[in-house]
Amino acid sequence: MENNQFNFFKSREINSILKPLREERIVKIEKYENKELSKDLKIGVFGWYAVCPSIELKKNKLHFFSLYDQPLLIFRDKENNVRCIKNICPHRGASFYGGSYENNELTCPYHGAKFTPDGNCQNIGRLTCTHIIDTNYEEYAKKIHLSQYKTLERDDYIFINYLSETYTDIETVREDDQINKHSLSNNGFDIKEYASEEVLVDFKCDWTRIVENHLDILHIFWVHGNTIPDKDVNRNFLVSFKQKININKDYIESIYYYKNDPSNEFIRIRFIPPGRILIYKGEPEKSRYLQVLDHIPLGNNKARVIVRHYRKFMKNRVINNLILFKEIQRRTFYKIFNEDYIILKTQTFNHKVGLIKNEEIKLLGEDRIIKYYWDWYKRSEEKDNPWIHSKKIEQNMDVYDKLIFKYPPEINKLDILNNLKIIRKTFITYASPLILFLLLI
Ligand code: FES
Ligand SMILES: [Fe+2]
Structure with a gap:
């Protein structure tokens, strides 16, 4: 059954065969959701x-x-x-x-x-x-x-x-x-207890797609199955979860528990509008790591993400430097963003030229945090009309592109720079003392 979910994305034929079944499921979920939507997020896109x-x-x-x-x-x-x-x-x-x-x-x-x-x-x-x-x-x-x-x-x-x-x-x-x-201490995290590293990545795609991507745990098993160092995240095996949603005027939070072991938590995702997502595990005070993702809508099909990773493990700076931990972490981040990038870019294209509409691609909407997110975005965009400048500029008005784009994943520049940094640091840390030692004897 789980594998079929992936096939839905690939095949329109299968999609149409299973459509009646899908619609029945969606109706049930929507009824349930409408009840909860009454107490909704108060912050919009402004x-x-x-x-x-x-x-x-x-x-x-x-x-x-x-x-x-x-x-x-x-x-x-x-x-x-x-x-x-x-x-x-x-x-x-x-x-x-x-x-x-x-x-x-x-x-x-x-x-x-x-x-x-x-x-x-x-x-x-x-x-x-x-x-x-x-x-x-x-x-x-x-x-x-x-x-x-x-x-x-x-x-x-x-x-x-x-x-x-x-x-x-x-x-x-x-x-x-x-x-x-937005303050991390008000969300329960004492950041003095953590070490952290950070990357900035720019995407040429719609920012709302990147937010959706970060709320979407289904894709990580397939897209990042070979990159995320978690034994449960791999391509060959799809884990089933129970989902608990917390929603209040400040944020929406989704907690995933293993279906076969409901007392065991897999991950929590908290969306704080307009652009912040926190990803962590367990109660904030006890979480050993926290990922903070800030999504910046630079413009039409241009978005920046600031990713900061806080961790309680491996805090020792000397050991961190010795095993080049920060650089290795960065490399993992770039790899993950590169994996998402081509998908988000083509998805944005399909959406913008009208090949797909959100209403037609409801399967992922069964994940309630994604459904809430899109409801919030649609309502807030209509209310605030933030794209007022965007509509006036021509598609080829790219005078700001060079100023705006920092690290587009499509040119892999940062990935390469990071790899060079690792090579240089490895040489300085390990090879040069050895050469010096050999020269001395
Ligand atoms: S445009 Fe004349 S001083 Fe700025
Ligand atoms: Fe992803």
Whole structure:
């Protein structure tokens, strides 16, 4: 029976033969779900996104990215507050790419407008045309001001509060209740107890597909069966689970127990909207590992994932370095993302050109966390309309591609770099002392 589930994805014929059976099962599940959906998630697609690890944002460096195709930039001001600014100069709409942040001033590369971190233009005289022609630009120029979003740093991540409106007068950023839903300590994890490693990966596919992929445990047996170091995850054998769903206004959580041993837990997956997923095992306080996946909707078919892996085992730095643990972990992450990538990319294509509709591919929707997720996304997207900029840009408008994409899995660059790093470190750690020893004797 389990094997047939894979065949569903492969064969339309089998699909149509089993359709009546499937529909019957779906009806039953939907009735049950509708009852639970009443107490639903309160956060929509607007809200706090972890967009960058703190360590990536160096002083005096402009960091460019986008959310829902809106170009943005972040930097640290003199007080070490993170500023998130629309990457559009209010003078003539140029990007700050090629500009600078020095002496606490952001300078536009086009006509040299200088802005303080809170958004005031410091050299309006430079931008007026009164010295060329006799006109009154000064009044207009006084209105030019940067637009910003609120930011906060938590657990060494930089968060942006992405909303439909921006601010022109953020002096200091006030705390926001909603950010606490993302904080790892508020989710029960004491991160001081863990060691961690991290990778950033960019995908040329729809971000919602990546979130679905991370909520989907069925695929891991097939796609990652040879990569994930768990004896129960392999291609030849599909484990059956009992699923328990916890849902409240802040998150949806799915706990998988072994069907043949219901007291034994396989994994927990917690989705905290709009973009965070926590994967761990057992109660948070006791979990020996935690994976934090932050999904960033850069734009139409462009998404970034920040993956951080916290672990209580192997905390000793010396031993970690000796067995090159961090690099080996990274290599595993890249491998896993490469395995998913081609599938997510073609799935996005099929979806975007209308070859498939979510309503037609319901089998996976039987996993209730995925059904809840899509219900949440559809409702939130309709309510918030975050893709408003995306709809206006042409498909070939790829001016931001080079700025945005960091580590696209399709060019395997990071994988190669990581492998080179392992070779270099192995040489330094093991081969060079041996050579030195041989030379000495
Ligand atoms: S567009 Fe930025 S200074 Fe003119
Ligand atoms: Fe995957």
